[in-house]
Amino acid sequence: MIGTIVCVDDQAEVRRLLGDVFRARGSNVVSFDDGEDAIQWLGANDADLVILDLDLGPGRRTGIEICRAVRGRLPNLPIIILTGHGTIDDAVAAVKAGAVDFITKDPYLEDKLEISVEKVERILQHALDRKRLEEENRELRATNERLRKAAGRRWAIVGDSQQMRTVMTKIEKVAPVPRPVLVLGPRGTGKELVARAIHMLSTRASEPFITINCAAVPESLLESELFGHEEGAFTGATKQKEGKFELADGGTLFLDEIGNMSMDFQAKILRVLEYQRFERVAGSESIQVNVRVIAATNADLKIAMAEGKFRPDLYDRLAFEEIHLPPLAQRIEDVPILATYFLARFRQEVAGITVKEISAEAFDRLSQYNYPGNVRELKNVVERAVYMAQGEVLSGLDIDTALPPEANGTAPAAGMMFDDDSRLPLPERVDAFEEWLCRDALERTRYKQKEAAALLGITYDQFRQRYRKYALGKD
Ligand SMILES: Nc1ncnc2c1ncn2[C@@H]1O[C@H](COP(=O)(O)OP(=O)(O)OP(=O)(O)O)[C@@H](O)[C@H]1O
Ligand SMILES: [Mg+2]
Known part of the structure; x- marks a missing residue:
């Protein structure tokens, strides 16, 4: 002692x-x-x-x-x-x-x-x-406070990890240089956020930031979307229309999801990038612009080039600077600061949120998941946990409830339920699964039966029935 x-x-x-x-x-x-x-x-x-x-x-x-x-x-x-x-x-x-x-x-x-x-x-x-x-409480509160403060900086790009620091340094350096930037990374890693940050930190910050999702527009319309068209250019083109390149004049154009354009179309983009000049669809006038292009994709352009699906000359042109956003699973140390940031933002956005802090246990649980949907998925998990939670401090259980079921490493092997048991009649397989779910809930709640019942969304009495039926007290 x-x-x-x-x-x-x-x-x-x-x-x-x-x-x-x-x-x-x-x-x-x-x-x-x-x-x-x-x-x-x-x-x-x-x-x-x-x-x-x-x-x-x-x-x-x-x-x-x-x-x-x-x-x-x-x-x-x-x-x-x-x-x-x-x-x-x-x-x-x-x-x-x-x-x-x-x-x-x-x-x-x-x-x-x-x-x-x-x-x-x-x-x-x-x-x-x-x-x-x-x-411990004081420390946690101080950590929460520090995270909240840190989260307010850096044009809302949040991250403590070495990888994110490298990203931020690159953003700051490349922002004022009027050259294209290529932002790469899997879905939900913050590519659009990075593009906006580059714009905000550039000398063009007060000029327009225009975005176009190239994968969401059929290619037949993409040309008119990007370059505009003259009246009568095609059926339905009743008026002359400015394209995104014109709208972005003086500012930044964000070409999102450029991975799937046809090779022909890529050649057109390349030409505009080189000469900052183009014609509207069915137009003859050559329009001169001054547009900074930032492009993003979650496709692997090296593979696409090797397969002849992406033009190396366009790649060279776009990749004046490349910014790679690693999957969240490779920078799990960013999870606490991101979670704290998303909680703070959610509280501003939605009235009546009771949660003010995230417990150490909740941070632990959040850090154990691998986030196939990356930062966007983390944001969803935090928001889901927060609006469902009752108290002022987000608990580990709140997180467990908000994580997708497969987040729990002890999920029953598919084989156990669907292969070996498949010769058993359905009711027995259902029972086996129910028993597994109850045991899992008990383990997750450290054998607190009331909490296990709540986790399963059934009453305590209903849980007790199953507890007896499957003799859950004994291993
Ligand atoms: N480092 C970060 N800091 C704060 N918020 C982030 C960060 N990274 C991503 N986000 C948030 O996660 C969500 C997804 O980010 P964003 O849309 O930029 O990703 P993306 O890489 O463009 O995804 P997709 O490939 O699916 O289009 C957004 O709500 C964004 O604000
Ligand atoms: Mg995006």
């Missing part, structure tokens, strides 16, 4: 005895003959427990008075009173003054102390546990 015990007694032999006993048990003991000295010391030092004599000698403040004074300043510091006579009156007075317990000091103090050691240590342990918990 560690911790610091303050002993206040006017009898030197009592001080020595207490000091010997508790030092031998690993605590730090500081002794005072007078209560005033102890109060002064406590004002400047940290203690975990006070053992205080009731009668501190003639002409001095009594232990009760000292006890009251200490309580007034340090309400959480436990105080044990030592009494000479052990009368009920003394005990009542001690408790009224705020002592947590008292020990009778009689001629056999030494023997008594043996019995009381346990009591003292129990109280000390309690004080230490409480202090540790408070410390």
Whole structure:
């Protein structure tokens, strides 16, 4: 046991005895003959427990008075009173003054102390546990605060990992350079966010940022979308229309999902990139623009080029600078800061959210999943957990409920349910699956049956029935 015990007694032999006993048990003991000295010391030092004599000698403040004074300043510091006579009156007075317990000091103090050691240590342990918990809570709150602050910086691109720092440095460097940028990464990793950040940090920030999702528009329309058309260019083209390149003049055009364009179309894009010049569909006038292009794709362009599906010359042109966004699973250390950021944003966006903080356990659970949908999926998980949760602190269980079922590593092997058992009649297979779900819920809730029932979305009674049916109490 560690911790610091303050002993206040006017009898030197009592001080020595207490000091010997508790030092031998690993605590730090500081002794005072007078209560005033102890109060002064406590004002400047940290203690975990006070053992205080009731009668501190003639002409001095009594232990009760000292006890009251200490309580007034340090309400959480436990105080044990030592009494000479052990009368009920003394005990009542001690408790009224705020002592947590008292020990009778009689001629056999030494023997008594043996019995009381346990009591003292129990109280000390309690004080230490409480202090540790408070410390942990304080740390967690500080972490939450730090994460929230950090999340507000950097044009809302959030990330602590080395990979994201490299990305941010690249963004800052390339932003003012009027050349194309190619942003690569799997779905939901923040490619569009990066494109916007580059625009925001460029000298074009006050000019338009125009986006087009090249995969969402059929190629027959893509040309008119990008370059515009003249009146009567095709059926339905009743008016002249400006294309995205014109709209983005002076600013930035974000060509999203460029991986699937035909080779012919790629040649057209290449020409515009080179000469910043094009004609509207069915137009003859050559239009000159000044557009910064940022392109993104989740396709592997190296493979596409090897397969003859992407033009190497377009690639060379676009990839003046390449920014790679790694999957979230490769930068799991970004999960806490992202989760904190998404919680803060969600609270701004939606009224009546009770959750203010994320517990350490919830951070743990969030960090154990591998996020095939990357940051977008994490955002969804956090938001789902937050709006379903009841308290102010998001728990591990809240996260478990929000994660997709396959997030739990102990999911039954497909084989178990669909192959080996497939010769069994359906009701038995259903039972087997139900039993598995109940056991899983118990494990996830550390065998708290009420919570397991809640996790499964059934009543406690319904859960109890299954508990008996499958003998879940036994392994
Ligand atoms: N580093 C990040 N910091 C903050 N939010 C992020 C970050 N990365 C992604 N997001 C958020 O995740 C979501 C998906 O990001 P975004 O749309 O930019 O991804 P994407 O790579 O373009 O995805 P897709 O390939 O599916 O189009 C958005 O809500 C975005 O704000
Ligand atoms: Mg995108």
